[in-house]
Amino acid sequence: MQELAKIYGETLLLDKKFSYCPGCGHGIVTRLVAEAIEALGIRKRTISVVGIGCGGFSHHYMEIDAIEAMHGRAPAVAVGYKVAKPENIVYTYQGDGDCSAIGLAELLHTANRGMPVTCFMINNNLFGMTGGQMSPSTLEGQITSTTPNGRDVHQHGYPLRVPEMMADMHGAKYVARESVCDAKSIRKAASSVRKALDCQMKGLGFSFVEFIVPCPTGLKLSVPDSYKWNKEKMVEYFKPQIFKNEMEQNDEN
Amino acid sequence: MKSEPLFLKNAQTFAEAMVRCGVRYHFAYPITPATEVMKHTAVILPQYGGRMVQMESELAVSNALAGCACTGKLGATSTSGPGMSLMQETMSYMAGGELPCIMLDAMRVGPGDGDIVGAQSNYFQATRGGGHGDYRVIVLAPASGQEIVDIMPDAVKLAYTYRTPVLFVIDGVTCTMTESALFPEAHDYASEFDTSSWAFTGTGDHPKRYLLTGSYTHSQGEELNEKLLAKYELIKEKEQLWEEIEVEDADVVLVAFGIHGRMGQDLVANMRAEGKKVGLIRPISLWPFPDKAFEGLSDSVKSMLVVEMNHGQMVDDVRLAVNGRIPVHFLGKTGGDMPLCTLAEMTAKINTLL
Ligand code: SF4
Numbered sequence: 001m002q003e004l005a006k007i008y009g010e011t012l013l014l015d016k017k018f019s020y021c022p023g024c025g026h027g028i029v030t031r032l033v034a035e036a037i038e039a040l041g042i043r044k045r046t047i048s049v050v051g052i053g054c055g056g057f058s059h060h061y062m063e064i065d066a067i068e069a070m071h072g073r074a075p076a077v078a079v080g081y082k083v084a085k086p087e088n089i090v091y092t093y094q095g096d097g098d099c100s101a102i103g104l105a106e107l108l109h110t111a112n113r114g115m116p117v118t119c120f121m122i123n124n125n126l127f128g129m130t131g132g133q134m135s136p137s138t139l140e141g142q143i144t145s146t147t148p149n150g151r152d153v154h155q156h157g158y159p160l161r162v163p164e165m166m167a168d169m170h171g172a173k174y175v176a177r178e179s180v181c182d183a184k185s186i187r188k189a190a191s192s193v194r195k196a197l198d199c200q201m202k203g204l205g206f207s208f209v210e211f212i213v214p215c216p217t218g219l220k221l222s223v224p225d226s227y228k229w230n231k232e233k234m235v236e237y238f239k240p241q242i243f244k245n246e247m248e249q250n251d252e253n
Numbered sequence: 254m255k256s257e258p259l260f261l262k263n264a265q266t267f268a269e270a271m272v273r274c275g276v277r278y279h280f281a282y283p284i285t286p287a288t289e290v291m292k293h294t295a296v297i298l299p300q301y302g303g304r305m306v307q308m309e310s311e312l313a314v315s316n317a318l319a320g321c322a323c324t325g326k327l328g329a330t331s332t333s334g335p336g337m338s339l340m341q342e343t344m345s346y347m348a349g350g351e352l353p354c355i356m357l358d359a360m361r362v363g364p365g366d367g368d369i370v371g372a373q374s375n376y377f378q379a380t381r382g383g384g385h386g387d388y389r390v391i392v393l394a395p396a397s398g399q400e401i402v403d404i405m406p407d408a409v410k411l412a413y414t415y416r417t418p419v420l421f422v423i424d425g426v427t428c429t430m431t432e433s434a435l436f437p438e439a440h441d442y443a444s445e446f447d448t449s450s451w452a453f454t455g456t457g458d459h460p461k462r463y464l465l466t467g468s469y470t471h472s473q474g475e476e477l478n479e480k481l482l483a484k485y486e487l488i489k490e491k492e493q494l495w496e497e498i499e500v501e502d503a504d505v506v507l508v509a510f511g512i513h514g515r516m517g518q519d520l521v522a523n524m525r526a527e528g529k530k531v532g533l534i535r536p537i538s539l540w541p542f543p544d545k546a547f548e549g550l551s552d553s554v555k556s557m558l559v560v561e562m563n564h565g566q567m568v569d570d571v572r573l574a575v576n577g578r579i580p581v582h583f584l585g586k587t588g589g590d591m592p593l594c595t596l597a598e599m600t601a602k603i604n605t606l607l
Contacts, residue, residue: 044457049320052466059463065453066463067323070346073316076308080320080328083306084278088324088455106316109309 009038011062019057023223025213025230028180029122029189030058033093036193037064040201046089047081049074051098054128054215058093072103075110078117089200091118097127100136100162107162114171114205118196121162121208124215125234132218136160139237144218159237163210167243173205175243179212181231185240192242199247212238254439264289264331264359264428266398267421268297270405271329271355273436275443277303278321278328280314282336285369286425287359290331311336315343322352323464325448327409329355333425334363337375338383344418345384349477350464351451353412357421359428360562362588371425372587373511376566379422380540387478389485390418391492392539396427396515398434404537406442413446415488422539424511424562426593488541495543496535499525502553503532505606507599508571509560510536516596517560524600529607539567547574554579556606560599561585562592582606 004014012034020026037043048059052071059066069077074092081090099107099121107119126144127133133146137159141150151159166172174196178189189211196207212234214226221229254273261269268279268290279298281291294305308314314330321328332340337358347354360375362368379392391411395401401423412419453462465473496514498521500506507517514535524531530553534546557579559568568583575581584602586592 045455047323047453047455063456063461065455065461067320067453068464068466069316069319070342070466073312073343076313076316077320077323079306079308079313080278080280080317081323082320083304083317084321084324084326084328085454105309106313109313 011035011038011043011064013061013063016061018061020054021217023214023216023226024054025124025180025211025215026054026058026122028186029120029211029213030061032186032190032193033058033091033120034062035190036197037062039194040197042089042197042201045087046091049078049081049090049092051092051094051103053095053098055093055095055098055122072098072101073106074098075103075106075117075119079110079113079115082115082117089197091120091197093120094122095128096121096123096125096137097135100160108165111166111172111206111208112169116200116203116205118200118207120193120196121210122213123210123238124213124218126215126218128215128218132215132220137238139233161238163208163243166208171206172208172244173246174199174207176208177210177212177238177240177243179230179235179240181212181214181227181235188240195245195247202247204247210238212240256436256438258433258435260431260433261398262289262429262431263398263401263423265293266401266434267331267357267423268293269436270402272297272301272303273439274405274409275441276327276329276355277301278326279303279305280308280317280321280328280330281305282308282311282314282332284333284336286361286371286429287331287333287336287357289428290357311339315340318354319343319347319350319352322347322354323453325452325454327353327355327412327443329357331357331359333359334361334367334375337378341378341383344382344390345386345388346466347418348384348388348390348481349386350466351416352418353416354418355408355412355421356418357423359425360422361425362592368588369425370590370592371427371429371562372592373424373562373566374587375422376539376561376563379420380542380570388481389488389540390420391415391488392420392422393494394422394510394537394539396511396535398430398432402434402436406440409442411492413443415484416451426512492538493541493543493545494537495546496533496537497546498533500532500534500554501551502530504530504553504555505603506532506534506550506554506557507560507603508534508536508557508567510539510567512593513560513562516599520596520599524603531603536567542570542574544574547571550575550579556580556582558582558584558603558606560594563587
């Protein structure tokens with residue numbers, strides 16, 4: 001392990017066994033976040049505030065301090081933390097249920113507040129940990145354990161696009177949606193993670209990245225099929241894009 | 254800040270007292286009658302290098318408070334009835350996570366949205382906890398502006414010593430009353446506590462630390478609960494607070510907290526002047542409940558009267574404390590324009606028991 005730490009740095013705990021299911025998109029995003037922390041040299045002053053769900057385990061694979069928040073409340077915890085200790089880097093790591101169902105109010109108000117904290121929303125379009133129930137981002141017609149006949153938008157509403165809601169908020173300085181469904185997308189996602197944390201380091205304002213990831217277990221698909229499904233179905237509705245990047249603009253000022 | 258007398262609304266006194274004792278971060282959401290506290294801290298905290306942060310809901314308030322506590326610094330919040338209900342999940346979380354903070358419930362009439370007039374209807378919620386799990390928080394009930402000032406240093410010490418939320422419950426009548434209080438010289442008690450062994454300040458200071466909300470393994474859940482239980486037993490043993498007046502030879506002992514406890518001081522003086530043997534026990538810590546005040550009661554006590562601004566909540570604890578040895582009676586009301594029992598009503602009731 002000594003050798004691996006030399007290559008990959010101290011943030012990612014390579015000797016820890018993942019609790020994620022094989023092929024889970026969380027594995028990729030967790031690694032990207034760890035690599036960005038390592039590259040930016042902020043490990044010793046970074047705090048992860050994790051939500052409830054499979055992503056709540058993400059901090060176990062990193063040598064950083066962490067706070068497990070109550071379901072949906074991670075952004076509020078991050079705000080309180082940042083108020084008291086602004087020199088530290090605080091990010092939340094939450095699923096789509098945590099972020100956009102139970103915690104939407106906290107997330108949007110944190111975005112609008114513009115305090116330099118970062119929120120990562122890992123969108124696998126269902127509740128993974130509890131066994132694949134509909135989440136706000138479940139697609140129309142998609143079968144889950146609570147939508148046995150497919151999501152009926154007249155009953156359950158439409159799949160919720162979260163970063164679109166932040167695009168008009170002055171406090172949000174970096175807002176992006178990325179996907180991890182192929183190598184090219186992962187490279188873009190890695191860049192967004194780094195920019196989001198950099199935005200906070202520069203004290204510019206709120207930063208947010210949504211990641212479209214597969215949950216093979218919840219989707220009841222093989223790993224390759226779940227990535228294919230994501231690439232074909234999810235990113236069609238949840239289009240990866242940079243909604244806002246006011247970092248350079250601020251740099252000039 | 255020098256020692257000085259100030260003539261303030263008691264909600265403002267609460268704000269002044271906590272800031273002068275070291276609270277630097279106050280998270281709040283407007284709600285009557287607690288709003289006076291945040292209006293005041295919004296003005297004074299910047300002078301101390303702190304901030305009042307108005308959040309979008311009491312859910313956000315209590316969780317921001319938890320985030321602040323994770324840094325080891327002292328934060329506070331103030332709210333009333335419905336806001337307190339929204340904070341219950343976080344109370345359980347902070348108790349389980351052993352996070353120190355100061356909280357105020359400026360109690361008003363419930364249930365539901367209730368009414369903005371003062372009450373003591375949240376005794377159950379405060380002392381039993383509306384949150385989930387086997388947890389306790391320290392609950393203090395000062396009865397005047399001066400007592401708020403006097404007890405605040407202890408509240409800060411309790412919060413850090415036991416790493417627990419300390420909840421003030423002050424009836425809305427006392428909170429909205431304007432009176433003078435003598436403030437000692439400001440002293441930042443909070444920063445005197447070393448939090449380096451537990452605060453989540455980044456791995457620059459220590460090996461990885463994390464705050465668990467749940468148990469990773471079943472045995473971890475058991476360990477946490479046993480650790481908390483041992484702490485609660487210690488608090489029960491060491492931190493009971495109460496005032497007692499002339500109970501040694503009393504025929505009837507009045508038991509009341511907050512505004513009714515304060516009225517009880519006059520009541521005892523008046524009835525003693527008439528030669529009637531009446532005493533008072535005024536609980537100041539509601540949890541731990543001052544059982545010890547009841548243990549030593551003499552055989553002369555024929556009955557006890559509990560008076561509350563509710564329909565009978567603390568009376569349960571009094572009955573548990575006397576454990577059937579002495580008959581316990583109750584007088585209380587809630588709602589209406591002024592949900593107080595008058596001195597005359599209290600006196601009349603005691604006369605029927607003498
Ligand atoms: S249930 Fe889904 S989200 Fe959770 S670890 Fe398994 S694959 Fe990942």
